[in-house]
Amino acid sequence: MTTMLERISASFTDRKRRRNAKPHHQNPVPDTKRDAVEGGFDGSSFTGAVFNLSTTIVGAGIMALPAAVKQLGLIPGLVMIILCGALTESSVVMLLRFTRASKSSTYSGVVRDAFGGIGRFILLICIIFNNMGMLIVYMVIIGDVFSGTWSKGVHYSGVLEEWFGQRWWSTRPVLLFLTTLFVFLPLASFRRVDSLRYSSALSVVLAIVFVVITAGVAIVKFIDGSIEMPHLMPQFTGQQSFWKLFTTIPILVTAYICHHNVHPIENELKDPSHMNAIVKTSLLLCSSVYIATSLFGVLLFGDKVQDDVLANFDGDLGVPYGSFLNDVVRVSYGIHLILVFPIVFFSLRLNLDGLLFPHAIPLSFDNKRFCFVTTILLAFVFVGANYVPSIWDAFQFTGATTAISVGYIFPAAIALRDTRGVATKKDKMLSLFIILLAVSCSTVALSSDLYSIYNNETTLDEDPLLS
Template sequence: MGTNYTRISNDSFVELQLHDQIDSPTEKSPQNPKKVQEFDDLDEFDELDKLAPGFGPNHDFGSGLYGAVFNLTTSVIGAGIMALPATMKVLGLLVGVVLIFLMGVLSEISVEFLIRFAVQCKANTYGEVVENALGKTARIVSEICIVINNAGVLVVYLIIIGDVMSGSLRHIGVFDQWLGNGFWDHRKIVILIVVVVFLAPLCLFDKIDSLSTTSAASVALAVVFVLVAFVVAFIKVVEGKIEAPRLTPDFSSETAILDLLVVIPIMSNAYVCHFNVQPIYNELKDRSPEKMNKVGRMTTLLCVMIYASTAIAGYLLFGDDTESDILTNFDKPLGIKFSTALTYIVRVGYILHLVLVFPVIHFSLRQTVDELAFEGRGPLYESRKRCVALTVVLLALVYIGSTMIPSIWTAFKFTGATTAVSLGFTFPALIALRLSSLGPGLTSRERFLAWLMLCLAVIVSVVGVVGNIFSMQNKSG
């Protein structure tokens, strides 16, 4: 079978381009007289398809621009958004919003680094890029980071779902408010029902593009939460029920420095989605780095808007009473008309958001575990039995973790200061600095940004671990 695919060169990447005129398998394009390599049979197409799943003729699936944006945005916006208003309480409104913007910009740059060098070394997964740059051991470390980070995030999601719906020691659950006492008071039962009825069917999809519709719904639910919080905050500001917010950190507090040490890692890992960048890129219909970079920029802009809005509205609403998980602040009247209905909309809506985010985070967890346990077995989507088995095992382990651990916010902060920062900043910076010598290289500005990213990642990791250790000691003391 003859084709007219010709390899063309670019400053940074190698792409395939179809000639405008297709007359015969051997005819040269008049616009490019220098004939390069042609693909003359299906075996060569098969090799291309193995290298770049979804690109060859054997697969007609693929996501569009907005489907990729929704999937990547859903990877970013999870439970971490609920902690942002509490960071405003520590950082102050002005400093907090500036940091949200700066961290978003740095995260977008690190995503572009990751895509650029993944294409350069023809890698299909996060681990493969790391291995090309830093070796086999580093790949294993990066994949372990993904497993720890994503498993911890999923356990947190289930704990939040259980606490909000069934209640906890400090907060009444939605079911209790609706139905009174009953079997739904038991968090383990509620979580099990959610896992079996809602999460398992979504997690069984073997391609992340299949989740683009649910990802769009999850982003919409997050926007609903932001709108409700903003409307309530605006009404209370007009009625004079909200005090003027603090704009900068309050260093007069005895625990000010310690609070800053704990908050900084939370802010820095808010945009970590890098474990899903490569799977989303692999399933794009237009598999070009430029297209994925556009996906990254649109995602960053959307997330910055949602994060800043949530942080501002949440802090204005509850001030110094803002809790580490602001969702728990909505279990009491808000002081305006229809506040009871609004609290239900916020809590139930965000629980549905987490249910739809869960399978997107689970996708990269399952893929990474498969790479660690079944290296060399071929793509996971080619083995339905392996996909189902891994899904069932991982869901069971995450469920057990959520029922055995009453609250893992402290552990979540530790993973945020270590695995999340490593995945979002440390590894991308090291990849760029190491692989730049093998390709077109980095500009002086890009090299500066890579070193800045690496230094900040190390500082945040050290500061986060030290801060959490001292915080635990203070609470126990």
């Protein structure tokens, strides 16, 4: 009699480029077949895929965009948001085209086709480090929102502390542990990315709630004349301020990274030919949210906008019901990040499993391995969130290295390699431009970050009042 595992396995059919695969515990799946079945089950809708991809894009990076736009100046900042969105669309569409040509079904598969096992290994490491860093940042911010945080000796109260006072269950470690156990673990237990479509839809709605409130407060204050005109162009106070402009590039890049979840989402679609339209729709939606957040965030807070604009919603907004709106913004964004967590975790788990067990049967068919990898990753993220020193330094360094590699360098390098002979002259020219831009911006951003850290440490050592 056909076993349940064989019946499920037989349902895996790549409608475009892949053969049926029937994995069995006694016969490990070769690397080439592993890519063909790792994606999941068929049947996802266009709308569900848009929500899942949009949730992958809109994470914690949105809160750093107003500060990045303030530093660049309003006009160049908004132009850069649009440019990064266009480059992201080009890189994803190009990546999908070469994926089909190589008859692969995963990002790592098309990279292996172009650069062999070493290229696949480097890509998986980049995705793992990028996603792990993002998840730790998400958990840190969730702790900041609900339990509060300390910064430069000043305590910023969390929402739960303000509402209920100090309680044992609202302390940071306990709250993060309870959230991991009762929220992240159940959501991370889904074996299909399409199962997260409803949580992703709610996540996108909550991001829009944040934009609507920010826009509403900014418009009210603009009408009563209490908003100053923001700087339209960057303000230079010296050579260091010029080079510091490049540190905004990793922030913008990180805000658009979604390449690691494109293939799992495509593999579950009823009609994979819709994937290009899904990418364009998602990027248009997210770019609109990013532009509105940056524009109204800069208008509302001006030069006082923080690296994390959420920190600006801790004081008096100067409008009726300001305290209530502050709480709504913080709670909605905290829940938004909680719902973003599982969609990023899904990709992290798949890629780590692909790195550690490249010839095993698909993860969704092995209960013990699935539980083991899920538990280990959640524990690692939980520990990291309790000891990470600075989330924004992490944003800049991961954005300038792993995020740029995953989002731009690898797709462009695949086109330049062109092992299948499908790249056009336009593809190669665009790929060369993307690589030169990515490498130069990454180098300058890293150098500027390291210089700033060294400069701050030197200042603290020389000035006893600051140390």
